[in-house]
Structure formats: C-alpha cells, structure tokens
Amino acid sequence: MTAAASDTPALPMTRPAGCPYDPPAEYGALGTADPTSQVRCPAGMDAWLVTRYADVRAVLADPTMSSRGAASVHVTRRAGLDEPVRPGSIIQLDGEPHSRLRKMVLAQFTVRRVEALRTYIQDLVENHLDAMLARPGEADLVRDFALPIPSLVICQLLGVPYADRERFQQQSSLLVSTDATREQGQQAYDELAGFLAGLFADKQQNPQDDLFSRMIARGAATGDPLSLEELVMLGLSLLVAGHETTANMIALSTLVLLEHPEQRDAVLAAPARAVEELLRYLSVVQFGVLRHATEDVQVGDRAVKAGEWLVAALNSANRDEELFPAADELDFHRESPRAHVAFGYGAHQCIGQQLARVELQEALTRLFRRVPDLRLAVPRESLGFKHNTLVYGVRELPIAWG
Numbered sequence: 001m002t003a004a005a006s007d008t009p010a011l012p013m014t015r016p017a018g019c020p021y022d023p024p025a026e027y028g029a030l031g032t033a034d035p036t037s038q039v040r041c042p043a044g045m046d047a048w049l050v051t052r053y054a055d056v057r058a059v060l061a062d063p064t065m066s067s068r069g070a071a072s073v074h075v076t077r078r079a080g081l082d083e084p085v086r087p088g089s090i091i092q093l094d095g096e097p098h099s100r101l102r103k104m105v106l107a108q109f110t111v112r113r114v115e116a117l118r119t120y121i122q123d124l125v126e127n128h129l130d131a132m133l134a135r136p137g138e139a140d141l142v143r144d145f146a147l148p149i150p151s152l153v154i155c156q157l158l159g160v161p162y163a164d165r166e167r168f169q170q171q172s173s174l175l176v177s178t179d180a181t182r183e184q185g186q187q188a189y190d191e192l193a194g195f196l197a198g199l200f201a202d203k204q205q206n207p208q209d210d211l212f213s214r215m216i217a218r219g220a221a222t223g224d225p226l227s228l229e230e231l232v233m234l235g236l237s238l239l240v241a242g243h244e245t246t247a248n249m250i251a252l253s254t255l256v257l258l259e260h261p262e263q264r265d266a267v268l269a270a271p272a273r274a275v276e277e278l279l280r281y282l283s284v285v286q287f288g289v290l291r292h293a294t295e296d297v298q299v300g301d302r303a304v305k306a307g308e309w310l311v312a313a314l315n316s317a318n319r320d321e322e323l324f325p326a327a328d329e330l331d332f333h334r335e336s337p338r339a340h341v342a343f344g345y346g347a348h349q350c351i352g353q354q355l356a357r358v359e360l361q362e363a364l365t366r367l368f369r370r371v372p373d374l375r376l377a378v379p380r381e382s383l384g385f386k387h388n389t390l391v392y393g394v395r396e397l398p399i400a401w402g
C-alpha cells in the first residue's frame, strides 16, 4: 500500500463513552465517506477498513484472502506478522492445512454433541445462581456467573482440569490484550503451551471421554495424527476462544437487558432469536478480523492490491442500515435475526457458535427468571469497559437484588 498521509486515521478507535455498545463513532463517518478507507494499525502497517456488510462478507468469503494475521493482531503491539503461522493455529491457517484441521474439530462440534451438553449447562447455570443468591443481595456478575460458566463448559468439553482455571484465565486475558507487549504475549503463550503439552502427553497415555482424547484416537485410527505442536496450538485456540468471547457476551448482554427492562419479556419468550440480536448489537470481536490479499481484488469500489491488509469491521457490518433497518436500535423482532456476522463468515466462521448460543440462551433466561428484580448496584458511568482487549466487555458488573 502506498505510504499513508500523516492524517490517516489510526486504530484502535474506541466505542463512544455515551453509548458503549456502539461501534466507534469514527467508523460511521469513515464508512459514509468511503466504505473501504485506509487506517494505520498499531502492528505497524496500514490496512483497508472494510465497513459495509456486503463488502465484509465478500472479503471473508474470498479464498484468495489469507487469514495469517487473524483474528485481530493488527491492533496489538506483538503482532509478529512476518513469522510463519504456527502449525495447529486453526484461525490463521489457509487452504488445505486449514480445512484438514477444521474438519477434525467440526466432527467434535456437531449439533447433537452440543445439545447433549445443554443439560450440563443448565445445571451449571442453576448451581451458580443458587450460590450467588445464597449471599446477601450483591455480587459481581462477571466473577460469579459470566466467567465461570463458559470456563467450566470449555474445560469439560476439552478435558482441561477446572482447578487450573486461574492459570489459563490469566494467560488468555494477556493474549487478548492490545496493551500486552511482545514479551508478555510470548510469555503467556509459552506458559499456556507448556501447560497444555503436559496435559496432552497425559491424554495420549490415559485417554478420557473428552474432545482431545477423541481427536488423538481419531488421528491414530485414520493414520493422520496431529503432532503435539498442533494439538497444543489448537488447544490454546479453543481454550481462549471458548471462554473469553462467551463470558464477555453474557456480562454485556445482562447489562444491556438491565438497561432495557421493557425488552426482557421478549428474551424470555424467544431466547434463540433474542441471542442473535444481542450478538449483532454488541459484536464483541470489536476490532474485526484481519485478512491479507494474496491477489489483486476488487472490494466494493476499491481496487485492493496483492500484499495489502484488510480489516473486516464486523461491528460496522452488523450496523449496516441496508440490511438492518434502524441498526442502532436493539430490536428483538427483526427479520432474519441470524444474518449478522458476529461469528464471522466463510471458511473461518466460528466453530463454537452453537455452543456459545446454548450457553447464552441458558444463562440469560435462567438469570432473569430466577432474579426478576435484578438491578445494577452502581451507576453505569462507573463501570469499566474493555476498550483494550480484542473481545469487548465489562470488567466487573456489580449487581443487586431483593
């Protein structure tokens, strides 16, 4: 890309303080002037910020777009974009190495398997509500509900001991932080990778009824085993993606519903539809996903050259008025509620989306049924929002009832 003028807008742009659920105000202005405009990234390169829904889908569906910088390393200072992609890094691999891995993982995420987890998730939600409500009327919804539920579910699914949660929760918050230095990111990766390597070595000897033991067994049976390096990287991706995103969605959705009490009945009446609208409205993968053009390509009105970077702005696409009339409104009665791109689109579309949906549906409906008088215990203005993490959310959510 030609050297950008000094007035090139810089990422990351943060969400407006007045409405912390909206995309950055600058996205709207840029998008109106030019739906694919140039931005400067902290990782050191310039990229095309793609804001229009149709263009975002076209970029994500294009097989000539490489994912080697995915999901959002453009906004981190530890990007390492010149380094080779690590084997097993499902989100960053392209072509055949990606589809080989994706097929193996998808085989474990069938609708049947996820539905089988629903009863486990329901019990988990109820047990956490029992524990929370046994206390004298106040709690931090993040610590006591939103974070432990997806963490326990992903541990159960992958066969990771929940007792180790503090280690992986700390490392994964560093991995999704835009403020972490390259050294901090590397250290978090090394620690998590070391922990998982030990776990998988054990599973090879003592297989259990969990996703990784099944993948190891399947590899042995089909003559296409995953190396330890692949298993570790895949484990890391699933562990981080599997709890950070859903935990932030549960807490942020609760906050939105506390602010819109008139909408809660719609959530309880049709949870599946409501969860889709919350996913669209909140778009927690807040800095979008990065792609690298391997060929010259036309994106909307913009001619993009091979070698250039693009940021598919999922939050902007999810507020595109062409597809979502009154896009800035939370509306649980929209037509085509699943048309959003909060889970991405195309070859890398989220593998855990069914699981995330079940977790969100069960967590939100059970919370508001059991605690109809739930309220925020502090003014909204005093809440800390995660403007500096790849996955948007709220740091703490003090709540009260009774």
Ligand code: HEM
Binding pocket: 067, 070, 071, 090, 091, 092, 102, 154, 237, 238, 241, 242, 243, 245, 246, 249, 284, 285, 289, 290, 314, 341, 342, 343, 344, 345, 347, 348, 349, 350, 351, 352, 353, 355, 356
């Ligand atoms: C509300 C919750 C979630 C959101 C918003 C979300 C969002 C996303 C997005 C936007 C992508 C596409 C990245 C790209 O195209 O570069 C993605 C991919 C992925 N997600 Fe999720 N995710 C969620 C939950 C989960 C869960 C629960 C898991 C695992 C259990 C998971 C595992 C993955 C994996 C493995 C990929 C990479 C797929 C591939 O590259 O083929 N996600 N997710």
